[in-house]
Amino acid sequence: MAKKRYMQVINETLIEEMERDPKVILYGEDVEISMFGDTIGILDRFGRDRIWNSPICEATLTGMAVGAAAAGYRVILHMMFSNFLYTGFDAIANQMAKLRLMTGGQVKLPITVLAGYGAGSCNAAQHSDTPYPVLMNLGGLRVAVPATPADAKGLLKEAIRGDMPTFFLEAVGRGGEMGEVPDEDYTTPFGIASVLQEGKDVTIVTMGTMVKPAVAAGKMLSEQGIEAEVVDCRTLVPLDEDGIVRSVEKTGHVVVVDEARDRCSAASQIAAVIADKGFHALRAPVKRVTVPDVSMPYAPNAEQVVIPNAERITSTVQALLGK
Amino acid sequence: MAKKRYMQVINETLIEEMERDPKVILYGEDVEISMFGDTIGILDRFGRDRIWNSPICEATLTGMAVGAAAAGYRVILHMMFSNFLYTGFDAIANQMAKLRLMTGGQVKLPITVLAGYGAGSCNAAQHSDTPYPVLMNLGGLRVAVPATPADAKGLLKEAIRGDMPTFFLEAVGRGGEMGEVPDEDYTTPFGIASVLQEGKDVTIVTMGTMVKPAVAAGKMLSEQGIEAEVVDCRTLVPLDEDGIVRSVEKTGHVVVVDEARDRCSAASQIAAVIADKGFHALRAPVKRVTVPDVSMPYAPNAEQVVIPNAERITSTVQALLGK
């Protein structure tokens, strides 16, 4: 166990996995120097047979990942900001998500796509999107949204070692945060939510960047005598539907918190699952605390109005419980 | 009133709107000869100052729509199959949806994007997607999914005359179907669902390609003494949340039917809305009949297993009502 920063752990994990398996390669724009710090030092360690700075051509980067993976490599593709996934979206949606089925299972695609996501730094609309809803809808893609350094390590190892295209979305705005990380080599299985705080009054389901305000809300609520259970999905595809429903069965009340825009968000999907599989346990409406259906504004005050925070979560819970 | 085919009505409407407003222009791949029949005859009528066959370059086509609209034209862009929206996704997600906000409202973007969608013709994974979930999540884009010739006319006029980017998604597989269409000039407002069959036992909410099987299911159910209310959303952005909830308040039971993949689908969004705003009226879980999270297979039997149909809807309703 050691306290480490989120981005530092991702960096160490990438290096460990590249040491472990010579078939792991990595490329992207300016990965050699590293914008976010996650790919620092890889060039020095592994040289230009394992890591490449690419030109700016996202449409090709995503397509190449498919080709290189189909031809036997474990590809790590760094797409920098999540909005640039849209630029490379064709091969994600039309090839990466579909090739295995279209070829009748002839091919495995061990691809890990890294991208930072989320708002809060006044990067404005083209650098602040939360992209997982569109990825979740495509089918055939796994999506991880680690919130803690320990999960970042375990989920990234699982992503790289797995045989499916996996989006590993970094909560960049939280890259500097510290957390305890086990020293040993471990993978964290996808599809198992983690309960960060137990409680019997209400379930707060969340993921990625929203875990921090959700946990803060959990603390604020417990000071008011409301025991919230805070559930971190950790991965969105697969989603721990049973784990979420189990918590709702305990509490009967649920608020889903998501940094995605509301329409067709992860929150909406989770709410739909609960309204189906968890319906009989529900004692109140399923509430969503999400980003409204707007582009992210630049001005800090406007941005903060749009991004969910602990206060909004807390007041939603209070209203839900009638307290 | 006259009986007309869906695609024929779209064609006539395009021509009417181009007659009406000289600022309306139209381009796309092979729109002059027309794959689906919706743009037939436009070249002859208006010439090459109003309609253009473009090269195959979707990324540019979507971006050009933004530029031409920002500079004062009403752009109709035909993207052929919905999967090609992914190829042109960058400018849709990063420019079209965001430019108005980013410029502080300096610009209006009267853009209508046409694309055919849906499966059922063994076109396989790259020509069968139902793309509205990803569009719905972007914010700033309107989405229409007309199911009938009459709605196709009214919604298309509203789309073209409106000042926002609007996706007008054609149920291509149903292009040959007939329906009564009023002769006069009319627009159909967005965000108002239409109730195609009234009923008190269960609400079936649906849209676009799924309206037909939903209506068929409604008929099958009424033969069994179950009165289903079939609600056609007609537009997904905006969505008639109140109309949907009103119906659920009447019936207490709801099944949402959608040809999109389940995760983050329109169905999930609608289910989430109902689980929130319609919760107190609900007497049973909110059920979704959707495409599972898979790519569309080619083989007809496999495809039919994946696409929702009247039988699946009917049996879901029966199970829900315990009948």
Add this chain to the structure above:
Amino acid sequence: MTSANDKNIPTARQLLDMYERMLLIRRVEKQLSEDFKAGQLPGAVHLYVGQEAVAVGMCEQLDDSDWITGTHRGHGHYLAKGGDPKPMLAEIYGRANGICRGMGGSMHVADFSKGIVGANGIVGGGLAITAGAALAAKLDGKNQVAVCFFGDGAANQGVFMETLNVSTLWKLPMIFMCEHNTYSEFSPTDTVTAGELPDRARAFGIPSTVVDGNDVTEVWKAAGAAVDRARSGKGPSFIEARTYRIHGHIEAEVHFLTGTYREEEEIEHWRQRDPIDRLRAQLLSSGVADEAALAEIDSGIQETVAAAEQYAQTGEPADEKLVFDLMSVGQI
């Protein structure tokens, strides 16, 4: 692999091999055309009739370990690279014994064991995939190459320029094999394509040639030079093969097009330059084969096609469960 000496003229064996392959493609597709007309195919087919020399001339220079990607018009690429007609037809019939188990259909025929990464329904979709396969080939260090077949229409997709750039920078063993068949769907190429395509590749310093795509020897020569260059680590090449599709863009077009987009004379002009007829004439006049030998090849092919047709038509329906197995994300 061919040695330097072989490069200028194919051997008799190679010529016959290419003849056979071209004729196989032709007969398979003529069969498919019939099948389509008879309403026996569940989906649409884009036929390669008239373009056979391109795929065959190229693939004659390749081994099983080399990679190719095809297009929506992909049966010819698959068969030229040594793909088995039986499971290809079964695939197009949507059967369980199809090469993709009925999951892909005509636009996705693939056989990884033969280096056939597959046809593609997205125009230009193969370019970046090929660059990725070429990167893998380079890292493998076994002198493999990766060839992308793509149309003149696809050459207007930006990903074409992007892959020209990255393949040059990274010296990838990649070959851009552009099939210029005079149409981009229903648009005459010059109405949607500015300038000459080889100039686009030359802007990156990539060796670029234009060949008569209906002359299989010409294609074979240009392919040989490109393959040699790629195998020797010198990077990508671009070849434009001028050819023509004799059939429509898609077999179904007669049903949905209201206008025409080309003249009968034009088609006839190209029929006169049929690549198979030309090779046949060459084989006969050069004495590589006589009528009897060619007839024997043909009857062999006809048997192959009949057997494939039989295999396809008697195949079981696709296994529906497979959809879920293959798309599983390990949901708990």
Add this chain to the structure above:
Amino acid sequence: MTSANDKNIPTARQLLDMYERMLLIRRVEKQLSEDFKAGQLPGAVHLYVGQEAVAVGMCEQLDDSDWITGTHRGHGHYLAKGGDPKPMLAEIYGRANGICRGMGGSMHVADFSKGIVGANGIVGGGLAITAGAALAAKLDGKNQVAVCFFGDGAANQGVFMETLNVSTLWKLPMIFMCEHNTYSEFSPTDTVTAGELPDRARAFGIPSTVVDGNDVTEVWKAAGAAVDRARSGKGPSFIEARTYRIHGHIEAEVHFLTGTYREEEEIEHWRQRDPIDRLRAQLLSSGVADEAALAEIDSGIQETVAAAEQYAQTGEPADEKLVFDLMSVGQI
């Protein structure tokens, strides 16, 4: 619009005008650099310092009715095209009196009333938008042109090739103004760019030139030729302006980069070729202006900048409700 006679040499008025505009950009951005260091800016800024001659030389040839699109490094384009510094600074401060009412920030400064379609946070994002504006300009029939400023890095995006193609085919009044500043983010251009960029445009038959982007007269001349061509309906032109960004890619880079990516000598080499110093020397030596006149210009600019800074810093916070108003889809 300039007549044929003006084309070879800018008038004294034009030179002084360009000098003033370049200096304005420089001083505004030096101010922004200070503001950033002082922690006063909510977001990031990419500065144009060193590249001013490109935007100014180009925009001197344009009218308000012409369209331009900029890049993430877009303050210079905005100011060169006549954008007001006050609301630009207020925008970068995220204030209600910003040109985009605080909704866009540095990467999205735009003023449609001046033909400034806006900066863009997506590398290459302006290319297709400009082609669309050029289509509109062509249809309007009022001889407007549309200019896309984009970086050498953006020239590797496929949309560059796509717009070269479509603008040629449709004879759009579009100008590709490529600012080759030696870096694509932190990568030296030649590590990510194969061949010479003008050759890419030439492959489409587009007239293409390379100019010294630190010599405003050179840029102005090339721009004039391209604008004339576009206005007379002959279609697109491509200009590569060789220049250098003196500041980092982004002001914040000192905080997050662990390594260095360029040598101090290289920066110094380019400082010696500073476009403003060069024009200044030229103005003095040719007698167009004396030190006193230039000092007066400078003090005017300093006042403008101080006023803009004051305007920005005293602006109200952005109106949060606006987000919802502007994004409304008419939800009932």
